[in-house]
Amino acid sequence: METTRKLIRKQSLEKLYNILSTTRKVYAPVIASDKQVEYKYNPAFTDVTFDHIRSTLSVKNVVFPKVENLFYYTNKQTESTITDIDLNKIQDVVLWGAHPCDNAAFDTLRSIFCWDITDEFFAKRLEKLVVIGFSCHLSDEYCFCTSVGLTPNSTKGSDILLSRLKNGDYHAEILTEKGNAIVSISPELFESVTNEEAEITSVKQKFNHEQVTAKLATAFENPFWVANSLRCIGCGACAYVCPTCACFDIQDEASGKEGKRYRSWDSCGFGLFTLHTSGHNPRNVQSQRWRQRIMHKFSYMPERNNSLGCVGCGRCSSGCPVDMNIAEQLEALQNI
Ligand code: SF4
Numbered sequence: 001m002e003t004t005r006k007l008i009r010k011q012s013l014e015k016l017y018n019i020l021s022t023t024r025k026v027y028a029p030v031i032a033s034d035k036q037v038e039y040k041y042n043p044a045f046t047d048v049t050f051d052h053i054r055s056t057l058s059v060k061n062v063v064f065p066k067v068e069n070l071f072y073y074t075n076k077q078t079e080s081t082i083t084d085i086d087l088n089k090i091q092d093v094v095l096w097g098a099h100p101c102d103n104a105a106f107d108t109l110r111s112i113f114c115w116d117i118t119d120e121f122f123a124k125r126l127e128k129l130v131v132i133g134f135s136c137h138l139s140d141e142y143c144f145c146t147s148v149g150l151t152p153n154s155t156k157g158s159d160i161l162l163s164r165l166k167n168g169d170y171h172a173e174i175l176t177e178k179g180n181a182i183v184s185i186s187p188e189l190f191e192s193v194t195n196e197e198a199e200i201t202s203v204k205q206k207f208n209h210e211q212v213t214a215k216l217a218t219a220f221e222n223p224f225w226v227a228n229s230l231r232c233i234g235c236g237a238c239a240y241v242c243p244t245c246a247c248f249d250i251q252d253e254a255s256g257k258e259g260k261r262y263r264s265w266d267s268c269g270f271g272l273f274t275l276h277t278s279g280h281n282p283r284n285v286q287s288q289r290w291r292q293r294i295m296h297k298f299s300y301m302p303e304r305n306n307s308l309g310c311v312g313c314g315r316c317s318s319g320c321p322v323d324m325n326i327a328e329q330l331e332a333l334q335n336i
């Protein structure tokens with residue numbers, strides 16, 4: 001679809017938000033009591049933040065929940081009954097205010113969940129999602145979107161992308177049919193575009209991802225991995241905050257003759273992640289797990305999924321308890 005450009009005034013933005021949040025589920029960022037930025041369903045417009053750099057957790061849970069039931073079962077003597085989850089009950093969600101890196105991550109997740117066999121749970125949630133993204137007018141030392149082929153105003157993954165002007169109004173790029181459907185709810189709120197420039201932050205490029213991918217092809221046995229992962233404590237926080245990490249575990253939870261099977265987020269940084277029942281662990285030490293994380297995102301995914309496994313949001317670095325900084329490590333890797 002050809003992109004349409006419109007102007008939406010500050011007051012109209014509030015009207016649009018209020019219309020959307022009174023008629024459907026809107027997932028928007030707020031500043032929580034501990035000053036962390038988190039997303040909530042249908043907060044009041046006055047509580048929504050427009051000046052955050054990144055939320056603590058990404059927004060991937062709208063398409064890949066932290067814990068998701070897959071089916072229920074009942075056992076009766078020799079018979080078992082399985083009840084599927086009714087995916088038609090998954091509701092429409094409008095994601096409001098997520099930044100371009102997080103929105104681009106939906107494409108990355110699609111390249112994983114719909115790679116060979118389509119994951120119906122993920123696909124249905126993505127189908128039901130409308131993304132109203134906001135360009136970044138703020139950034140910090142952890143951001144590196146420009147090193148992974150994105151920019152602070154990339155449109156990838158957004159249905160509408162809003163960019164703030166100096167006077168508080170917004171330019172709107174309407175990018176998809178889902179975006180058009182939002183505009184058609186209140187077309188009078190979208191006016192003719194002006195020449196005013198949007199406030200977009202600049203993010204320094206820290207490494208060249210193609211050079212990193214090329215370097216990784218021969219780096220598997222390099223001492224770099226041990227030297228650069230000695231302080232990693234394997235807490236898994238980097239995977240939990242990451243918008244593109246998609247590993248999950250599957251468990252059964254039963255009581256008497258009834259139970260359910262569910263999946264929940266997992267992390268390749270955990271020692272138990274690859275532990276076999278025999279006791280053998282093919283990734284026995286933390287350096288092998290750290291190598292896997294980087295290899296998967298920057299070597300295996302470009303090869304298998306035609307997609308990088310990182311959008312440069314900087315969450316893993318800003319959230320790591322021992323200051324492992326992925327961008328610094330990738331920059332160093334490029335030069336080994
Ligand atoms: S957050 Fe840091 S310490 Fe924890 S697993 Fe990731 S790199 Fe290691």
Ligand code: SF4
Nearest residue numbers: 242310311313314316
């Ligand atoms: S690997 Fe780190 S910087 Fe890259 S997308 Fe995940 S959390 Fe963001």
